[in-house]
Amino acid sequence: MSTEVFNAAAFLSAVTGKPGVYRMFDAAGELLYVGKANNLKKRLSSYFRQTGLSPKTAALVSRIHQIDTTVTANETEALLLEQSLIKGSRPPYNILLRDDKSYPYVYLSSRDAYPRLGLHRGTKKAKGRYFGPYPSAGAIRESLSLLQKTFKVRQCEESYFRNRTRPCLQYQIKRCKAPCVGFVSEEEYAEDVRHSVMFLEGRSNALTDELTRTMESAAQNLEFERAAEVRDQIGQLRRVQDQQNIDTEYGNVDVIAAAVMPGGACVHVIMVRQGRVLGSRNHFPRVPIEQTSGEVLAAFLPQYYLGTGERELPKEIIVNAVHEDLPVIADALAQARGHAVAFTHRVRGTRSRWQSMAVTNAEQALTSMLGNxxxxxxxxxxxxxxxxxxxxxxxxxxxxxxxxxxxxxxxxxxxxxxxxxxxxxxxxxxxxxxxxxxxxxxxxxxxxxxxxxxxxxxxxxxxxxxxxxxxxxxxxxxxxxxxxxxxxxxxxxxxxxxxxxxxxxxxxxxxxxxxxxxxxxxxxxxxxxxxxxxxxxxxxxxxxxxxxxxRNTSTLEGIPGVGPKRRRELLKHFGGLQELIRASAVEIAKAPGISKKLAEQIYTALHSD
CATH class of the missing domain: 3.30.420.340 (UvrC, RNAse H endonuclease domain)
Incomplete structure (x- = not known):
């Protein structure tokens, strides 16, 4: 058991501000707590402030000996990974929900002219539509909150709705159109419900296209307030359309990425089982500084899989660099473990995003270690x-x-x-x-x-x-x-x-x-x-x-392959420059005429500073 005191200042000076999951361990290496954050640096810094900590949080902080982080593409992925880690490890400082296998649904009532959206568990006795199931109630609440901001469909209980004589606070903060007191027509409300259903059914692209046409029509008719409202709806949709790639493909793979910088190397291993990221871990092998990522992987892989008979060997291992010894390593692993294994490097879709996530985490962990x-x-x-x-x-x-x-x-x-x-x-x-x-x-x-x-x-x-x-x-x-x-x-x-x-x-x-x-x-x-x-x-x-x-030119000008027509299409697709800047490279690639490679160039140019 180590007696070294956790150096919070040194750790926080190097931690990233990206979205992700953090895990806190005690001196014996036992997991204490798993959490998620949209900004890891801000969230983790809040644990080490001088005042204002609750007794429970202060007790947790006093036991921290090590903190590991896993960077994700967005907060949605962080949420799903956090739930997976909590369910698998049941840390003592997390709130643990009873697993009664009753999965939550999004419920849309259909008994009156102004239906409501809500969270539902248990038997489906009430009349209406059920969307799901979802992996957790937290995921539903987050989606419902964003839908409420976008389409303003009510989420209040029936007893509350029927007894209103004036608009509630949700109307004041522009999250409801006050159907309870007749501030919105049944036709307009039905359109908002239809758009919500399209989103819940997964028809996000069709919904966005429809809203884009509505925005253009409103602008041509000089209805600028209406056009701005629809533009904001498109922006909200872009943010909730993040690909939840952690759960979209079935398969058992390990994703392994190596990063090498002056002073050390890091190998980040992500375990994916049944299409879900179960966890990740950093390894810091001692290597000569002039070695490449491929050479580090070639030395790491045999020790990792052959060093213990208990470590599971999947049928596919995704790596971020190739080496001439990989075929030999694959044959050795197949002979020792009884089944074939394939090393893949050029991957697409979800596997490509897993690979990018592993690379990002390896680089971040190495930067943090070197900054100690x-x-x-x-x-x-x-x-x-x-x-x-x-x-x-x-x-x-x-x-x-x-x-x-x-x-x-x-x-x-x-x-x-x-x-x-x-x-x-x-x-x-x-x-x-x-x-x-x-x-x-x-x-x-x-x-x-x-x-x-x-x-x-x-x-x-x-x-x-x-x-x-x-x-x-x-x-x-x-x-x-x-x-x-x-x-x-x-x-x-x-x-x-x-x-x-x-x-x-x-x-x-x-x-x-x-x-x-x-x-x-x-x-x-x-x-x-x-x-x-x-x-x-x-x-x-x-x-x-x-x-x-x-140069005093547009932000998009000067990007190879992005001419006037593509600039117009991009701004039209995202509803404005600010929403384009907020988008990830994967989301930019969904725009008409934009390839994955060009999307990455656009994303890099927009965030180069």
């Missing part, structure tokens, strides 16, 4: 030893340049300390007055602007200045420091080397002739690669933002 405070502290100590410094550095600054053929050049400055990235100290410099594409002049301008202020007493002096580049960038940085009479600063140049492969970088310490080559396993090199990659990312982001402002 204790891990970074070890790297700083290793850097001190590798560079022969008298004291451990406490502030590293790294600079990089980004542009597109010289256009909108931006220089980035990122700062790392022993506790990780210091994002409040990050800076960007818009480069002006230099020859297009002259990275040396751009670097000179950025360093001059930064260190001229420093020589005037503004800001903090770094212990090590890192520039991404070879001898030329190194010399330029040295000239700037000499011109500003800064002599006590350690200068480190990072060149990618002949192969330009991670782990094979050449370092220049203070002078261009003083070369330093570190092992691919060196924690010091991993730290240098980490800050170099972060400077590169920060520079590219700033460059894209500046380039977008300079």
């Amino acid at each position: 405070r204790q891990n970074i502290q070890t790297r700083f100590e290793a850097l001190q030893e590798a560079l022969g410094l008298d004291e451990m550095p406490t502030r590293l600054e790294c600079y990089d340049i980004s542009h597109t053929s010289g256009e909108s050049t931006v220089a980035s400055c990122v700062v790392f300390g022993p506790e990780g990235p210091l994002k409040s100290d990050y800076r960007r410099y818009n480069i002006e007055g230099v020859t297009a594409g002259d990275d040396y002049a751009a670097m000179q301008q950025a360093l001059m602007r930064r260190f001229a202020k420093l020589s005037e007493g503004e800001g903090k002096m770094p212990d090590i200045l890192i520039v991404d580049g070879g001898k030329g960038q190194m010399k330029m940085a040295r000239d700037v420091l000499q011109e500003l009479a800064i002599h006590d600063l350690t200068l480190l140049g990072v060149a990618k080397g002949v192969t330009r492969k991670a782990g094979m970088e050449t370092l220049y310490l203070n002078e261009s002739h003083n070369e330093l080559v570190l092992s691919g396993h060196s924690p010091a090199l991993h730290l240098i690669q980490h800050i170099r990659d972060e400077a590169h990312r920060f520079a590219i982001t700033g460059h894209r933002q500046r380039r977008g402002k300079t």
Whole structure:
């Protein structure tokens, strides 16, 4: 049993803000609690605030030793996965419902002119229509809430409905049209009920097409308020039409994805049984930094399935990378376990989304692990030893340049300390007055602007200045420091080397002739690669933002394959740019004339910043 205290601050600094499921474990590795969140970072941060926790939550937090997260495409998938994990593990801090095999339905009454929607369990004695069954009451309530916002069909009980003399709060907040007091005609209400039924029957595409035609007709007739109302309905439908791919296909498969970054590797395993994701787990094998994802998988798979006779071997394993040894591994597994297994890489539909989810989780888990405070502290100590410094550095600054053929050049400055990235100290410099594409002049301008202020007493002096580049960038940085009479600063140049492969970088310490080559396993090199990659990312982001402002064009313009006609069709399909931005790549691919590949390009362009 480990006695190490859970470092909440370090964990929260690296956790993602995407939707997903989180699992909390105690020091003995026992599962305490399973929860879901639309934003994992915000939800998990709420557990560790200083005040306001209930006694039960405070007791849970006091026992936390480890938190694992699983990222999903949307909150609907998170809900379904959360219910599956709770049902399978029955954690002590979750509210557990009795499994009496009475599945819930959506009920639509039919006894009067203004039918109601509601949740129903048990025998179907009441007259009306029943839609379902659904996996949980929570899934029904979420759908009913969204339908209430969209079509405003009442959900109140009959006794409440018959005794109203004035509209209730649901009318005030625009979730009901007050049929109880005659504020809506039977014909208009019947149309809202028909649309709700179309959605519950799964005819979402036909419903969206019909609403789109209604919106266009209203706009042509100058009924702009009606057109805006229908546009909002289309937007609501887009959000509830998320593919619940966790339950849409039957099959027993394992989905395994490997992610490799400077400093480590992660293999994420997702188990799918009868088409439902049962759970997932991260593994962190120790591998050389120069290995590829395929090589990591080839080493991991035999140990994972042959290391224990109890681990179930499915007939299909989906991987995110291929390797020449996979056929041999498949034969070995078939011989040892008594049935054939197929490794698949190019998958479509639901299997493709499972694969993408595994890749996302592997990358996120590895990022979180590498961002651990204790891990970074070890790297700083290793850097001190590798560079022969008298004291451990406490502030590293790294600079990089980004542009597109010289256009909108931006220089980035990122700062790392022993506790990780210091994002409040990050800076960007818009480069002006230099020859297009002259990275040396751009670097000179950025360093001059930064260190001229420093020589005037503004800001903090770094212990090590890192520039991404070879001898030329190194010399330029040295000239700037000499011109500003800064002599006590350690200068480190990072060149990618002949192969330009991670782990094979050449370092220049203070002078261009003083070369330093570190092992691919060196924690010091991993730290240098980490800050170099972060400077590169920060520079590219700033460059894209500046380039977008300079071009002053539509968000959709400039995307290859998206001309004026496709832009019009996209905006028409989603009812506006904001709804298009909210859509996932899978939802964009449903638009007329948009392939999966083009949808991914559009999604990337809309979220590139």
